[in-house]
Amino acid sequence: MIAKTTGWILGGLCAIMLAGVEGGVAQVEETGGIPPELVAEYIHAVIQADRSIYSTHVVEQLQGRKVTVAAEDWKERGALPLPAQMLQMAGQEVEGLGLGLRIRLTSLGPIYTKNGPADQFERVGLEAVAKNPRKPYTGVMTEGDRRYFKAIFADRAVSMACVMCHNSHPLSVKRDYKLYDVIGAIIISFPIR
Numbered sequence: 691m692i693a694k695t696t697g698w699i700l701g702g703l704c705a706i707m708l709a710g711v712e713g714g715v716a717q718v719e720e721t722g723g724i725p726p727e728l729v730a731e732y733i734h735a736v737i738q739a740d741r742s743i744y745s746t747h748v749v750e751q752l753q754g755r756k757v758t759v760a761a762e763d764w765k766e767r768g769a770l771p772l773p774a775q776m777l778q779m780a781g782q783e784v785e786g787l788g789l790g791l792r793i794r795l796t797s798l799g800p801i802y803t804k805n806g807p808a809d810q811f812e813r814v815g816l817e818a819v820a821k822n823p824r825k826p827y828t829g830v831m832t833e834g835d836r837r838y839f840k841a842i843f844a845d846r847a848v849s850m851a852c853v854m855c856h857n858s859h860p861l862s863v864k865r866d867y868k869l870y871d872v873i874g875a876i877i878i879s880f881p882i883r
């Protein structure tokens with residue numbers, strides 16, 4: 691069962707990669723289309739892995755040396771960007787590719803209001819993942835004549851660096867976060883047919 695599932699996932703990824711090769715010699719197996727829920731899971735898995743590793747093995751590791759290594763004004767201070775800023779910068783890069791793929795970091799009680807929910811769907815989704823962090827909240831949006839799949843994944847305090855900084859930031863509205871609490875959500879959206 692596991693081998694079969696893994697094979698199917700790898701097959702799906704190969705199909706995505708090969709789909710762009712015009713006249714390629716390799717035969718692409720018919721996958722019947724990958725459901726958008728699964729595409730969002732793949733994208734989220736990569737973002738989440740990068741985010742945990744950056745936070746735990748870079749920021750937290752160095753923060754222990756009593757030097758401010760990651761700071762909001764990292765450019766001026768010659769420090770490292772915050773995990774949130776890493777994600778926001780990556781989101782801008784991705785948006786610049788023109789694929790219609792968007793990645794945002796939000797919260798119901800954000801440090802900055804720009805990071806609050808953009809609409810009712812996001813508000814409801816943020817509430818849903820705060821209650822049930824294991825299950826992403828998903829739906830299909832329409833913008834003009836285009837349809838977008840949107841998935842909201844809980845963003846949890848995966849390291850003590852998240853907890854300490856969010857509990858002590860001057861603009862934080864909540865100051866009692868614990869390890870693994872839901873701080874907000876990662877919102878991923880991309881066009882579908």
Ligand code: HEC
Nearest residue numbers: 745774795796797800801802805846847851852855873874
């Ligand atoms: C050293 C401080 C610091 C650390 C460490 C940190 N954050 Fe943040 N976080 C911030 C700041 C400041 C912002 C606002 C950044 C902006 O929008 O420019 C933010 C933004 C966010 C947001 C968007 C909502 C908001 O509050 O504006 C979420 C969700 C979030 N962080 C979760 C996390 C998680 C999860 C971690 C650990 C993986 C983490 N943060 C680590 C300071 C920190």
